[in-house]
Amino acid sequence: MKILSAAQTRDADAYTIAQEPISSLDLMERAATALVQWLEQHFQRERPFYIFCGPGNNGGDGLAAARLLHQRAYDVYVFLTGPEQKRSADFTQNLERLPEEISQANLQSPEDFPALSTQAVVLDALFGSRLTRPLEGIYAQLVAHLNSGSATVVAVDIPSGLFADEPTPPGSQVVQAAYTVSFEQPKLAFLLPASGTYVGEWQVVPIGLHPGFLQQVPSPYALVTLHKIKQLLRPRLKFSHKGTFGHALLIGGSYGKMGAATLAAQAALRAGLGLLTVQVPQAGYSILQTAVPEAMALIDAHEFHFSTFPSDLKKYDCLGIGPGLGQAEESRVAMEQLFRNPLPPLVLDADALNLLAADRMLLTNLPADSILTPHPKEFERLVGPAKNDFHRLQLLHSFCREHQCFVVLKGAHTCIGTPSGEFYFNSTGNAGMATGGTGDVLTGILTGLRAQGYSALETCLLGVYLHGLAGDVAAEKEGQISLIASDLYRYLGAAFQRVLQQEK
Numbered sequence: 001m002k003i004l005s006a007a008q009t010r011d012a013d014a015y016t017i018a019q020e021p022i023s024s025l026d027l028m029e030r031a032a033t034a035l036v037q038w039l040e041q042h043f044q045r046e047r048p049f050y051i052f053c054g055p056g057n058n059g060g061d062g063l064a065a066a067r068l069l070h071q072r073a074y075d076v077y078v079f080l081t082g083p084e085q086k087r088s089a090d091f092t093q094n095l096e097r098l099p100e101e102i103s104q105a106n107l108q109s110p111e112d113f114p115a116l117s118t119q120a121v122v123l124d125a126l127f128g129s130r131l132t133r134p135l136e137g138i139y140a141q142l143v144a145h146l147n148s149g150s151a152t153v154v155a156v157d158i159p160s161g162l163f164a165d166e167p168t169p170p171g172s173q174v175v176q177a178a179y180t181v182s183f184e185q186p187k188l189a190f191l192l193p194a195s196g197t198y199v200g201e202w203q204v205v206p207i208g209l210h211p212g213f214l215q216q217v218p219s220p221y222a223l224v225t226l227h228k229i230k231q232l233l234r235p236r237l238k239f240s241h242k243g244t245f246g247h248a249l250l251i252g253g254s255y256g257k258m259g260a261a262t263l264a265a266q267a268a269l270r271a272g273l274g275l276l277t278v279q280v281p282q283a284g285y286s287i288l289q290t291a292v293p294e295a296m297a298l299i300d301a302h303e304f305h306f307s308t309f310p311s312d313l314k315k316y317d318c319l320g321i322g323p324g325l326g327q328a329e330e331s332r333v334a335m336e337q338l339f340r341n342p343l344p345p346l347v348l349d350a351d352a353l354n355l356l357a358a359d360r361m362l363l364t365n366l367p368a369d370s371i372l373t374p375h376p377k378e379f380e381r382l383v384g385p386a387k388n389d390f391h392r393l394q395l396l397h398s399f400c401r402e403h404q405c406f407v408v409l410k411g412a413h414t415c416i417g418t419p420s421g422e423f424y425f426n427s428t429g430n431a432g433m434a435t436g437g438t439g440d441v442l443t444g445i446l447t448g449l450r451a452q453g454y455s456a457l458e459t460c461l462l463g464v465y466l467h468g469l470a471g472d473v474a475a476e477k478e479g480q481i482s483l484i485a486s487d488l489y490r491y492l493g494a495a496f497q498r499v500l501q502q503e504k
């Protein structure tokens with residue numbers, strides 16, 4: 001699913017109005033109807049709705065929703081803000097359509113703000129995606145008031161005060177929503193850590209924007225959905241054998257961190273890999289053979305960490321390196337030598353990335369189409385600090401282009417950066433996955449998929465999505481709090497099943 005800028009969203013509205021055709025007012029009605037359907041599914045009629053409307057079309061949505069909720073027997077109170085001369089045409093029409101029985105108040109100063117009980121549902125319809133500057137005056141005071149109460153806040157389209165596709169200046173007043181109901185597409189701000197915290201749980205509701213427009217509009221940003229993953233995943237054919245599904249080599253583990261290598265190994269196998277060889281230091285031999293009997297073992301010359309690599313690297317279909325590797329000087333030298341050899345497709349994680357960051361020569365020799373999987377701190381070691389989340393995306397783009405690599409930047413919505421400048425945000429996963437070892441599992445999944453012949457991009461899209469989906473299935477069964485990394489490979493099979501069983 002493409003993610004549009006605020007300007008493109010405006011164009012999509014205008015195109016739909018002209019081409020469908022539909023009046024702007026009817027399109028607003030469609031948006032408000034979709035919003036109210038969602039509200040009805042989530043809130044009982046005992047909960048009173050306090051609807052705060054700004055003067056633009058976001059406020060117009062709020063007014064239309066007020067009327068529709070009233071028709072559905074909810075208690076509704078409407079609060080208007082902003083000067084009358086700023087009111088949009090559709091706002092004015094919806095104000096005229098508002099039934100007289102609905103109580104309305106004009107908010108001129110903070111003394112007019114209503115008290116909000118815990119029972120109340122606040123509908124934030126102050127400003128939508130076309131905010132041009134931070135909120136000030138009465139708007140900022142009202143947002144502070146809404147944020148200080150204990151009512152449940154639902155933002156219409158986007159939390160008011162948040163910029164959809166550029167950094168919101170620090171210190172701005174922004175509505176802190178529990179839920180955001182967004183029209184047709186999520187906004188880029190929802191997917192980034194700093195702005196995403198205002199959005200709460202978000203839900204996209206379709207409002208029938210013209211598919212022709214959505215298909216042709218160019219956007220570097222996309223949300224990876226189940227539909228896309230279903231198209232990418234290849235079925236397992238009847239006459240296949242283990243050689244069909246590739247042979248991967250994993251290099252990882254050091255004294256005290258052997259578990260990282262075994263987690264990655266289990267995950268690579270569960271990703272459907274044909275054959276797996278794992279190289280561990282001597283101290284890891286029996287650990288590996290006991291924990292992962294399906295894997296073949298290669299033993300490093302060193303007792304405790306990575307120092308050598310096999311000479312026949314070309315026979316592997318993918319090399320995954322990094323989980324639990326350690327950062328010994330000998331390991332850095334071994335990485336340097338490794339990079340001087342012809343290599344199979346690479347997946348680099350954890351300490352392999354830290355070694356790259358410490359030795360820029362290594363980075364210069366990074367083979368094209370490598371997959372790197374840093375968390376934000378590891379990424380910062382590679383590229384330096386980012387001023388904000390949007391700047392981090394620019395850094396991601398430059399890094400991927402310069403090194404012709406794919407970067408899986410891990411987070412709540414993991415972002416995959418590509419050499420050609422696209423950004424793919426993941427839509428699966430949950431907070432239970434913020435626990436040790438889940439990154440090692442991801443490295444294993446990516447290594448296992450890449451060795452099966454998926455392209456670097458396909459590997460990243462599939463691997464990140466399935467890793468998150470396994471986490472979601474695990475959370476359904478075990479709860480988020482008790483989720484541990486090994487649950488992710490235990491539920492990976494169920495995640496594959498969910499994708500395969502999804503209707504095309």
Ligand SMILES: NC(=O)C1=CN([C@@H]2O[C@H](COP(=O)(O)OP(=O)(O)OC[C@H]3O[C@@H](n4cnc5c(N)ncnc54)[C@H](O)[C@@H]3O)[C@@H](O)[C@H]2O)[C@@H](O)CC1
Binds near residue numbers: 054
């Ligand atoms: N036909 C349409 O265009 C549709 C619009 N929809 C709704 O309309 C919203 C966008 O509506 P608008 O374009 O009217 O935008 P907003 O409702 O976000 O209001 C923006 C207006 O406020 C002004 N403004 C921007 N920042 C301000 C600030 N900090 N302080 C004071 N004024 C400020 C701008 O000059 C602009 O006129 C969407 O988010 C969505 O909720 C939906 O009803 C779907 C259909």
Ligand SMILES: [K+]
Binds near residue numbers: 125128157160
């Ligand atoms: K809003």
